[in-house]
Amino acid sequence: MASPVRVDLDGNPIRPITICMIGAGGFIGSHLCEKLMAETPHKVLAVDVYSDKIKHLLEGPASLPWTDRIHFHRLNIKNDSRLEGLIKMSDLTINLAAICTPADYNTRPLDTIYSNFIDALPVVKYCSENNKRLIHFSTCEVYGKTIGSFLPTDHPMRQDPAYFILKEDASPCIFGPIEKQRWSYACAKQLIERLVYAEGAENGLEFTIVRPFNWIGPRMDFIPGIDGPSEGVPRVLACFSNNLLRHEPLKLVDGGQSQRTFVYIKDAIEAVLLMIENPARANGHIFNVGNPNNEVTVRQLAEMMTEVYSKVSGEPPLEVPTVDVSSKEFYGEGYDDSDKRIPDMTIINRQLGWNPKTSLWDLLESTLTYQHRTYAEAIKQVTSKPLASS
Ligand SMILES: NC(=O)c1ccc[n+]([C@@H]2O[C@H](COP(=O)([O-])OP(=O)(O)OC[C@H]3O[C@@H](n4cnc5c(N)ncnc54)[C@H](O)[C@@H]3O)[C@@H](O)[C@H]2O)c1
């Protein structure tokens, strides 16, 4: 029996397209490729310098159903003449490529600025010149700090949503001083957003900008010393997972008072698929994609991850599960932080009817189950090996 015709939100049939996905080998890219292969007829030109996280889609018996629909192109967009041809062969380009781990922003500011602004310039140019649609991945970090964060700590106005809800078409972008080089990333992302928006306004580029609000799940970043450099500092999910796997206290930067809202990667990917398959509703828009119901302080995240990991692993938590560290000690000079990130959901609800579903506890349970299953044995090997004799 022929599979039912897939229709978009307005009831129009969805025709198969070719997607040039830059950064397809990363955390978000790997989940997006899985979704596109499993649930749609679309083709993917997967562009990245690495393919480890999508190897299961590219080779082996499990990849047979879509061997002719996903092709990996190992190239660095900084300097590869093949890029324009791949964009011209596609109907849509999705740009995920970036240095996006905060430990790099104040320690590798030039690489961070080049990666998030300069390297994206040819992608935007090729899309605009060839009348190709672009979905560009920005970040919730472009909002920087909330207006409320400048009020005295106990000021009643801090409770007024106007002082902390982040809205795409209303909220300002507020960063720290230049010497706080943490903001090199967010500022580069802001400028590329403004360039994309200007290409739309002046040259008719069909664009969508995505502002992810802390998407987390399996395959995010790496576990230092196992599938990434021992001295590497990934984002908080991988940092805390690494501490839990190694039975170490979780490090709370500046006491873990910053707040975040976390959304499950599988919920977020649903939103991206709606953008891909509803161009009339997505073109020209900037979208917050997050879960306002999943807000915690970093300290509360550490406590919840400790409780969930104990359940998943069957191991009791440490007597002292967390330890405070200064940002200077953990990240070095020039660190600064976003105090609070709650996405306004009006525009994405109106345009795409999307809402996240998964609670923080549930997404941590499935993610830490993956982490424990994937890494616990390898960590045991590494930690049980006697230190090489000096
Ligand atoms: N995960 C989140 O919560 C989150 C939040 C906000 C913004 N974002 C944005 O979403 C995008 C994807 O993030 P992610 O979490 O998947 O990160 P990631 O680091 O897992 O993926 C980025 C991928 O881009 C590739 N890449 C980087 N530079 C490249 C280059 N010059 N040429 C070719 N490939 C290159 C990397 O190899 C990597 O596979 C980024 O633009 C990031 O800023 C992510």
Ligand SMILES: O=c1ccn([C@@H]2O[C@H](COP(=O)(O)OP(=O)(O)O[C@H]3OC[C@@H](O)[C@H](O)[C@H]3O)[C@@H](O)[C@H]2O)c(=O)[nH]1
């Ligand atoms: O071990 C750790 C790691 C991180 N943290 C804290 O946890 C919070 C979250 O840190 P992350 O490294 O996950 O990154 P942030 O949420 O600050 O920024 C991220 O947001 C979304 C994207 O733009 C990027 O992927 C990244 O900039 C920060 O306050 C950080 O200081 C700890 O307290 N301990």
